[in-house]
Amino acid sequence: MPQIYDYPEYYEVAFSFRDIPSEVTFMERCIERFSRIPVRRILEVACGPAPHARQFVKRGYHFIGLDNNRNMLDYATYKWRAVNPRPELIEGDMVRFQLPGTVDFAFIMLGSxxxxxxxxxxxxxxxxxxxxxxxxxxxxxxxxxHTDPLAKGDSTTVLQERDGIAVESRFDIRLVDPVEHMYEEIWTLSVDDHGRHRTFEMHERNRAILPEEFLEFVDRRSDFEFVGWWKDWDLDQPITTNDNVGRPVAILRRL
Ligand SMILES: C[S@@+](CC[C@H](N)C(=O)[O-])C[C@H]1O[C@@H](n2cnc3c(N)ncnc32)[C@H](O)[C@@H]1O
Structure with a gap:
């Protein structure tokens, strides 16, 4: 079965529910409030098609994207070919990577x-x-x-459409190892590309990062400090309990 990450245009339609300029404005607000340094160079970890790149460049930042999928990077390179200065798109594994130079802000989207x-x-x-x-x-x-991934219950289905391409995504999740908090997410996409139908199925094994464990992890490091976490991209809604968290964001600061 083909992999969706090898078809960046379908991936983009599936996640086209986002308001990218507003997301960039929100990240700028976080920088203003919490960064201790002026920001010029920005890194997106697991950038895929780098949907935020143009907005960042337009606002005067240098954008660097890191991803391990060549198709995604080629697609982003082509898509942003007229953006000046060009985003720098680097092939690499987020587990172990090196960049040419340093950055002042880093982000990672969609639980990647x-x-x-x-x-x-x-x-x-x-x-x-x-x-x-x-x-x-x-x-x-x-x-x-913040919420048990299995608590969502049955699978969720989302339909997105753009430029004659309709993508229906179904997300299922199952517990693989309760001790290690390992889950398998199964993401099934049914694509209708101007009448041509295709199906993709992605199986991803991930370790759930639980809030307490994450805090302990950061606490044990001498190079990062925890700044905070918020519900639904809203700085007026700090997370105090793990109820109704929606789409959480967390911020760390390099010491
Ligand atoms: C859900 S997509 C997010 C793409 C983009 N950040 C966005 O906001 O649309 C996840 C991305 O992670 C990349 N990825 C998966 N494992 C990776 C790894 N070990 N190192 C770097 N990138 C990885 C995939 O190729 C894919 O482009």
Whole structure:
């Protein structure tokens, strides 16, 4: 079965529910409030088609995207070919990476912290620590499981449509290992591309990052501090209990 990440245009339609300019404005607000350094160079970890790249460049930042999928990077390179200065798109694994130079702000979207072990997490944060300047923020969207992933119950289905391409996504989740908090997410996409039908199925094994464990993890590190976490991208809604969290964001700061 083909992989959806090898078809970036379908992936983009599936996630076209986002308001990208507003998301960039929100990240700028977080920078203003919490960053201890001026921000010029920005890194997106697991950037895929780099949907935020143009907005960041338009606002005067240098954008660097890291992803391990060549098709995604080629697609982003082509899509943003007229953006000046060009986003820098780098092929690499988020578990262990190096950048040419440093950045002042890093972010990761849509729970893309696909790391299945504690050693992998340590290696990811070591890599980030080497390239994020002290005082800079790491912004994590939907990466911490404040609510039990299985509590959503049956599968959820989302339909998105753009430019004659309709993509129906169905998300199912099952517990693989309760001790290690390992889950398997099954993402089934039915694509109707101007009357041509295709189906994709993605199986992803992920380790749920639970809030307490994440705080302990950050606490044990000497190079990051916890700044806060909020419900639904709203700085007026700090997370105090794990009820009704929706789409959480968390922010760390490099010490
Ligand atoms: C859900 S998509 C997010 C794409 C983009 N950030 C966005 O907001 O639309 C996840 C991305 O993570 C990438 N990815 C998965 N595992 C990775 C890894 N180990 N290192 C780097 N990128 C990875 C995939 O290729 C895919 O482009």
């Amino acid at each position: 912290l696909y790391i299945d072990s504690q050693a992998g997490m340590t290696s990811h944060f070591d890599s980030l620590s080497r390239c994020l300047n002290p005082g800079g923020l790491y912004f994590l969207d939907w990466c911490i499981q």
